[in-house]
Amino acid sequence: MRWVALVVLCSACGPTANAPVGGVHPVYVFAAASLTEAFKALPAHDGLAWIYNFAGSPTLVTQIENGAQADVLASADTANMDRLEKDGLLAETPRVFAHNKLEIVVAAGNPKGIHSLADLTRSDIIYISAAPTVPAGKYASQILARAGVTVTPKSLETDVKSVVGKIELGEADAGIVYVTDVTAAGVKVQGVLIPDSENVVATYPAAVLKSARNRAWAEGFIGDLLSAQGQAVLHGYGFLPA
Amino acid sequence: MRRERVPIPVAVLAAAGAAFFVLPLAGLLARTPWNDAARELITPVSLDALRLSMVASISATVVALVLGVPLAWIYARVEFPGRGLLRALTTLPMVLPPVVGGVALLLAFGRRGLIGAWLASIGVTLPFTTAAVVMAETFVAMPFLVLTVEAGLRSMDRRYEDAARTLGAGRWTVFWRVTVPLIAPSLAAGAVLCWARALGEFGATITFAGNFPGVTQTMPLAVYLLLESDHPQASFVLSLVLLAISVAVLVGLRHRWLGTA
Numbered sequence: 224m225r226w227v228a229l230v231v232l233c234s235a236c237g238p239t240a241n242a243p244v245g246g247v248h249p250v251y252v253f254a255a256a257s258l259t260e261a262f263k264a265l266p267a268h269d270g271l272a273w274i275y276n277f278a279g280s281p282t283l284v285t286q287i288e289n290g291a292q293a294d295v296l297a298s299a300d301t302a303n304m305d306r307l308e309k310d311g312l313l314a315e316t317p318r319v320f321a322h323n324k325l326e327i328v329v330a331a332g333n334p335k336g337i338h339s340l341a342d343l344t345r346s347d348i349i350y351i352s353a354a355p356t357v358p359a360g361k362y363a364s365q366i367l368a369r370a371g372v373t374v375t376p377k378s379l380e381t382d383v384k385s386v387v388g389k390i391e392l393g394e395a396d397a398g399i400v401y402v403t404d405v406t407a408a409g410v411k412v413q414g415v416l417i418p419d420s421e422n423v424v425a426t427y428p429a430a431v432l433k434s435a436r437n438r439a440w441a442e443g444f445i446g447d448l449l450s451a452q453g454q455a456v457l458h459g460y461g462f463l464p465a
Numbered sequence: 466m467r468r469e470r471v472p473i474p475v476a477v478l479a480a481a482g483a484a485f486f487v488l489p490l491a492g493l494l495a496r497t498p499w500n501d502a503a504r505e506l507i508t509p510v511s512l513d514a515l516r517l518s519m520v521a522s523i524s525a526t527v528v529a530l531v532l533g534v535p536l537a538w539i540y541a542r543v544e545f546p547g548r549g550l551l552r553a554l555t556t557l558p559m560v561l562p563p564v565v566g567g568v569a570l571l572l573a574f575g576r577r578g579l580i581g582a583w584l585a586s587i588g589v590t591l592p593f594t595t596a597a598v599v600m601a602e603t604f605v606a607m608p609f610l611v612l613t614v615e616a617g618l619r620s621m622d623r624r625y626e627d628a629a630r631t632l633g634a635g636r637w638t639v640f641w642r643v644t645v646p647l648i649a650p651s652l653a654a655g656a657v658l659c660w661a662r663a664l665g666e667f668g669a670t671i672t673f674a675g676n677f678p679g680v681t682q683t684m685p686l687a688v689y690l691l692l693e694s695d696h697p698q699a700s701f702v703l704s705l706v707l708l709a710i711s712v713a714v715l716v717g718l719r720h721r722w723l724g725t726a
Binding site: 392395 | 571575576577590592593671674675676677678680681682689690692693694695697
């Protein structure tokens with residue numbers, strides 16, 4: 224009986240270094256929520272298995288700072304990556320693997336007739352945003368500032384996927400999210416273009432972490448990401464090339 | 466009490482069990498920026514969250530008392546078909562993941578929800594309002610009050626009520642002058658328990674009410690979001706306030722739970 228408890232405890236401890244899962248080595252990739260669909264579509268790699276943890280970039284950084292077992296971080300901005308670099312937790316200089324733009328997300332068919340950022344200030348529009356702590360929220364306020372539009376969001380959601388979710392459910396009318404989130408969400412929502420003069424370009428860096436159990440395997444992920452095949456998958460989800 | 470010789474494996478596992486609860490609290494206390502605690506607490510975000518949490522959790526407790534005491538009374542006193550089922554349904558939030566409660570509330574009271582669509586047609590939208598916070602908190606916390614009050618009603622000596630009735634008191638008078646004083650300890654414990662649960666509510670709130678400082682960002686939401694900001698110390702201080710309140714609740718209810726032997 225005593226051993227049962229120990230076995231239960233240890234099975235919850237997670238994989239130990241070099242322990243292959245079914246003959247393949249797991250690589251723990253901490254990735255920004257906006258990368259969810261594209262990363263899941265990345266092709267398999269011989270002998271390596273990508274295991275993802277998707278969340279808002281600052282959540283990932285906080286998790287890594289507090290000792291989460293991660294091999295690679297793919298962030299939706301350079302600021303969060305810089306935070307880890309300052310902490311001395313990166314094993315290498317981050318490499319940019321994609322860019323992204325933002326769009327206004329509205330329900331399919333655009334029932335409220337939203338055609339520009341200025342429409343967001345209409346009193347019949349419920350506008351929500353990602354929290355200013357996550358990159359998408361920061362970009363959204365930069366865009367509104369550039370367009371000279373003042374609008375108070377009804378809610379500051381924890382990540383960009385949660386903004387799209389509230390639009391899909393019909394609880395909110397509009398949000399500013401990545402172009403790729405609109406593509407990934409499918410038929411329930413659609414995007415309204417933000418002109419380049421008001422838009423911002425989001426930069427996605429990735430880096431191997433000091434906590435990586437095997438740098439070569441972690442490097443395998445970033446290599447795949449930057450390969451022609453990996454870039455094609457990202458492009459398919461609406462990301463701009465590195 | 467008889468002195469028991471403690472087998473070593475039991476002692477080891479028990480110590481590990483106790484440490485599992487004590488260590489996180491120690492971690493929180495160790496990381497709290499004591500020197501700046503007061504300054505962290507009077508930032509607009511913290512103050513907004515404190516104020517909103519108090520308003521919403523007290524409102525939720527009042528709503529729970531107004532709706533929950535009659536419900537408890539019916540469960541304790543009235544036999545009707547389906548009582549067990551209804552009782553189970555209204556107690557479900559105690560074990561339901563709160564985020565599921567939030568989704569359910571959206572699907573019922575959201576703009577396209579069962580009731581919400583009709584409410585929207587008369588110009589009432591609940592999500593992203595403080596009212597939605599109160600609803601989410603009531604949904605999650607009221608069962609604690611109902612069950613506590615029901616237990617109180619079941620265990621009280623009904624002969625006092627019968628005596629009052631035979632002496633000519635009306636039902637209403639009996640309720641207020643006899644029943645309520647007799648179940649006062651259960652009422653108080655139920656209300657405190659309900660309030661504490663409402664104060665700590667996170668999942669249903671962020672799902673149904675969203676997150677905006679001063680309107681729907683309660684203390685637990687602020688703790689979560691501040692942890693990710695470039696200023697996590699504020700999150701530790703707010704956590705400490707919630708911890709202190711929890712300790713106070715536990716001390717207040719110690720006779721009920723902790724045994725005073």
